[in-house]
Amino acid sequence: MIGAATRLAALVGHPVGHSLSPAMQNAAFEAAGGDGCYLAFDVVPGRLDTALKGLAALGALGANVTLPHKEEAFGLCDWIEPSARLVGAVNVVLFKEEGLWGYNSDVDGVRGALAELSPSGGRALLLGAGGSARAAAVALLGREFSSLAVANRTADRARRMAGDIEAALGRQTVTVLDWKRFHEEPFDLVVNATSLGLASNPWSGEDLTRLVRSLRGAPLLDLVYRRGGGTELVEAARSVGSPAVDGRSVLLHQGMRSFALFTGCGAPGEAMRRALEEGER
Numbered sequence: 001m002i003g004a005a006t007r008l009a010a011l012v013g014h015p016v017g018h019s020l021s022p023a024m025q026n027a028a029f030e031a032a033g034g035d036g037c038y039l040a041f042d043v044v045p046g047r048l049d050t051a052l053k054g055l056a057a058l059g060a061l062g063a064n065v066t067l068p069h070k071e072e073a074f075g076l077c078d079w080i081e082p083s084a085r086l087v088g089a090v091n092v093v094l095f096k097e098e099g100l101w102g103y104n105s106d107v108d109g110v111r112g113a114l115a116e117l118s119p120s121g122g123r124a125l126l127l128g129a130g131g132s133a134r135a136a137a138v139a140l141l142g143r144e145f146s147s148l149a150v151a152n153r154t155a156d157r158a159r160r161m162a163g164d165i166e167a168a169l170g171r172q173t174v175t176v177l178d179w180k181r182f183h184e185e186p187f188d189l190v191v192n193a194t195s196l197g198l199a200s201n202p203w204s205g206e207d208l209t210r211l212v213r214s215l216r217g218a219p220l221l222d223l224v225y226r227r228g229g230g231t232e233l234v235e236a237a238r239s240v241g242s243p244a245v246d247g248r249s250v251l252l253h254q255g256m257r258s259f260a261l262f263t264g265c266g267a268p269g270e271a272m273r274r275a276l277e278e279g280e281r
């Protein structure tokens with residue numbers, strides 16, 4: 001029950017009304033028996049600094065930061081964990097005596113979802129070059145994958161991402177492929193970090209077909225998720241014998257790391273998974 005000692009954890013973004021994080025994090029507080037609650041705040045661009053300082057002054061445990069504020073949050077933090085530094089974005093902020101500490105639980109989200117696929121390493125293909133693709137690249141390069149091929153509709157954006165990651169790691173690890181030719185080479189894992197597959201941005205039949213044909217049994221992680229079931233890409237991958245996981249798993253594992261950071265306790269994963277499933281209905 002909410003009382004005088006209840007501690008707040010928050011989501012700040014714009015918009016936030018669609019988010020499943022409040023249902024997932026409040027279920028976690030309940031299951032873990034912790035005296036905390038999680039609220040979402042719609043913070044318009046230009047007000048992030050004020051919002052984070054306000055939460056710090058209120059003694060909040062921490063905050064998840066979502067679009068469009070993740071890069072700005074990076075710039076506001078006094079200390080940043082190494083993987084968030086590689087991504088160049090922060091989506092968890094803790095309010096410490098020493099100032100704002102920044103983390104990137106999107107990287108952990110991708111790592112957790114990848115663990116469900118148990119990829120055996122080798123060479124991975126990453127589609128996309130936006131914020132999520134950066135988190136996925138850091139997750140992949142930190143695991144069994146020592147090298148990565150990236151294909152993005154806008155090749156310049158892929159080259160910029162590859163350059164930033166290689167500069168941060170101090171080694172050459174990323175090859176940029178032509179978007180129209182990513183199907184020509186075999187890979188040991190494929191990760192979709194584009195927004196293709198959202199209801200507002202459906203796959204073209206041609207892109208989907210050549211991607212699925214190129215899998216040749218390799219596992220697939222689709223960062224996209226849709227309410228109530230697997231994505232078109234996940235279903236197509238499974239239909240040709242590739243193990244496939246969608247973005248709900250990324251969301252869950254991202255939330256589990258966030259909860260652990262907020263509370264210092266292990267996250268109750270099953271309760272969080274159930275809350276996500278119920279929230280989708």
Ligand SMILES: NC(=O)c1ccc[n+]([C@@H]2O[C@H](COP(=O)([O-])OP(=O)(O)OC[C@H]3O[C@@H](n4cnc5c(N)ncnc54)[C@H](OP(=O)(O)O)[C@@H]3O)[C@@H](O)[C@H]2O)c1
Pocket residue numbers: 109127128129130131132133152153154157193194195196198201223224225246247248250251252254
């Ligand atoms: N599961 C989770 O927890 C989670 C978390 C975050 C994001 N996501 C998913 O990941 C997606 C990407 O997020 P983001 O933040 O990285 O978005 P973003 O920065 O807007 O990037 C979008 C990416 O999609 C590509 N794209 C868009 N339309 C395309 C098309 N018609 N053909 C080919 N490529 C296209 C863009 O290519 P260009 O550079 O050419 O525009 C870019 O690489 C989101 O839409 C969301 O579904 C999931």
